[in-house]
Amino acid sequence: MNSQEKVLITYNQVADDYAAERWDELSKKHLDRLLLKEFAAVNKDKGLCADFGCGPGQTTKFLYDNGIKDIIGIDLSPAMVDAARRLSPEIKFETGDLLKIVFSSGSLGSAVAFYAIVHFNRDQLGKCFGEINRVLKIGGDFLFSFHAGDEIVHFDKAHDKEVDIDLLFFKTDEIVELLYDTGFNIIDAIERRPYDDVEYPSRRAYIWAEKK
Secondary structure, three states: OOOHHHHHHHHHHHHHHHHHHHOOHHHHOHHHHHHHHHHHHHHOOOOOEEEEOOOOOHHHHHHHHOOOOOEEEEEOOHHHHHHHHHHOOOOEEEEOEOOEOOOOOOOEEEEEEEOOOOOOOHHHHHHHHHHHHHHEEEEEEEEEEEEEOOOEEEEEEEOOEEEEEEEEOEOHHHHHHHHHHOOEEEEEEEEEOOOOOOOOOOOEEEEEEEEO
């Protein structure tokens, strides 16, 4: 199992290289842009939006540029937060743990988490979804993405750095069931094929959920 400490160490090591590689990735991801633009249009006036697992802040910045000005990026890794602050100084970024979210109950209008759950096992996922549900207002939207399937891929090297971390894939139907169990309704649940020469070659899943 990936401990939060292991995830923290990994992303602190690769933060600068990761930021350089991923900063412009949305320009090559048509479906991601469509979903995020619609999410921004629906949620721009609904209160604070949190981008959980924001990394260097590319998704946070995209939402900000598309109308969600009341937004904060949250990442476990201080090095990632530092990179995000350098790249988007007009946006607030803080460190935080998805398994122990510091926001008070019902304080967020919306939340996104693009690939922020990829190192969690099922028990951790239940806790994560429960925490996100807790901090959202009733009717608050939650949009997130993950690798679709049932694989576990181990990495011992990333950006020429030695690491020790697992990437977990999840079946979309199982994630939908877990969301229902943690107090969400499902608005959309879709998958797409990978974009060639742009990203890791896995099917991608996107779920737009709403707090009951």
